[in-house]
Amino acid sequence: MTTPHLSPLAHPERDEITVEGVLRALADPVRLAIVRQLASAGTEVSCGGLDVPVTKSTLTHHLGILRQAGVTSGRQEGTTRFNSLRRNDLDELFPGLLDGVLAARR
Amino acid sequence: MTTPHLSPLAHPERDEITVEGVLRALADPVRLAIVRQLASAGTEVSCGGLDVPVTKSTLTHHLGILRQAGVTSGRQEGTTRFNSLRRNDLDELFPGLLDGVLAARR
DNA sequence: CGTCAATTTCGAGGAACGTCGTACTATGGA
DNA sequence: TCCATAGTACGACGTTCCTCGAAATTGACG
Numbered sequence: 001m002t003t004p005h006l007s008p009l010a011h012p013e014r015d016e017i018t019v020e021g022v023l024r025a026l027a028d029p030v031r032l033a034i035v036r037q038l039a040s041a042g043t044e045v046s047c048g049g050l051d052v053p054v055t056k057s058t059l060t061h062h063l064g065i066l067r068q069a070g071v072t073s074g075r076q077e078g079t080t081r082f083n084s085l086r087r088n089d090l091d092e093l094f095p096g097l098l099d100g101v102l103a104a105r106r
Numbered sequence: 107m108t109t110p111h112l113s114p115l116a117h118p119e120r121d122e123i124t125v126e127g128v129l130r131a132l133a134d135p136v137r138l139a140i141v142r143q144l145a146s147a148g149t150e151v152s153c154g155g156l157d158v159p160v161t162k163s164t165l166t167h168h169l170g171i172l173r174q175a176g177v178t179s180g181r182q183e184g185t186t187r188f189n190s191l192r193r194n195d196l197d198e199l200f201p202g203l204l205d206g207v208l209a210a211r212r
Numbered sequence: 213c214g215t216c217a218a219t220t221t222c223g224a225g226g227a228a229c230g231t232c233g234t235a236c237t238a239t240g241g242a
Numbered sequence: 243t244c245c246a247t248a249g250t251a252c253g254a255c256g257t258t259c260c261t262c263g264a265a266a267t268t269g270a271c272g
Contacts, residue, residue: 019210020135027129028260047219058261060220079218079269094210096202104125104200134230153249164231166250185239185248213272220267229258236251242244 009067009074014089017070022094025069026101030054031062035071035085039102044075044082115173115180120195123176128200131175132207136160137168141177141191145208150181150188 026032030052037050052059063083066072070089075082090098132138136158144151158165169189172178176195181188196204 015212018212019207020133020138023129023133023138023207027126027133029126030260032126032129048217054260055262056219057221057263061260064220076268079267081219093212094206096209097206100200100203100206101125101129103202106121106124106199136230154247160230161232162249163233163251167230170250185237187249215271217270218268220265222265223263225261227258227260229256231255231257233254234252236249238248238250240245240247242246 011067011073012070017093019094021069022071025066025071031066034062038083038085044084046080046082117173117179118176123199125200127175128177131172131177137172140168144189144191150190152186152188
């Protein structure tokens with residue numbers, strides 16, 4: 001019983017990202033706020049550095065959805081996990097989608 | 107009197123369209139199929155002209171969601187209702203979003 | 213080693229969603 | 243007028259989703 005923990009940082013390959021998955025991931029106010037903060041930051045952001053009106057466990061849930069959809073990627077460093085936008089992949093697959101979302105005033 | 111007891115085709119104004127509402131509307135396989143068919147058609151399409159794997163009542167439900175989100179508009183003519191994409195409004199509000207979605211191979 | 217801080221996992225409650233069948237309205241034609 | 247056609251309204255059912263708290267994990271530091 002040596003804890004066969006599955007890797008919590010399973011990202012989809014670029015080819016595995018689907019537009020429907022991305023849209024579902026973005027179609028939530030909390031996750032949209034996360035994406036906006038990651039985009040405006042331009043760099044990696046730790047979970048604690050995100051300003052969202054939910055508890056930490058809920059935040060973990062949302063970050064998992066964004067990661068599984070291919071919207072973000074996570075890098076572990078010590079006890080903190082750094083998240084970043086997969087801008088290159090998204091722009092390549094769905095050119096204009098992310099820009100359009102981020103350009104929205106409402 | 108103009109409209110007796112019907113609130114048939116209530117569309118949001120352009121200013122009332124939100125990116126979250128649009129994303130929620132697009133984040134469903136049936137509605138995405140509808141949007142793709144409307145886009146490829148380039149013109150108005152009646153409900154019966156849409157090829158989706160759901161019953162008519164479900165189709166009505168999806169068209170209502172797309173309309174309320176501001177993604178499509180509907181025009182009544184006799185007993186048939188013609189639906190079309192609000193491409194201009196969407197491109198103005200969220201430039202690139204729709205193109206990115208439609209460009210998706212998956 | 214013991215403790216703290218950052219984050220995840222688990223389980224559960226409640227709300228929202230997609231789907232359908234049936235009944236209904238409204239229009240157009242025989 | 244009667245009937246077929248196009249689409250909608252309503253109610254119900256099962257599933258998915260968001261949320262939380264409590265417990266567990268992991269690594270850093272004294």
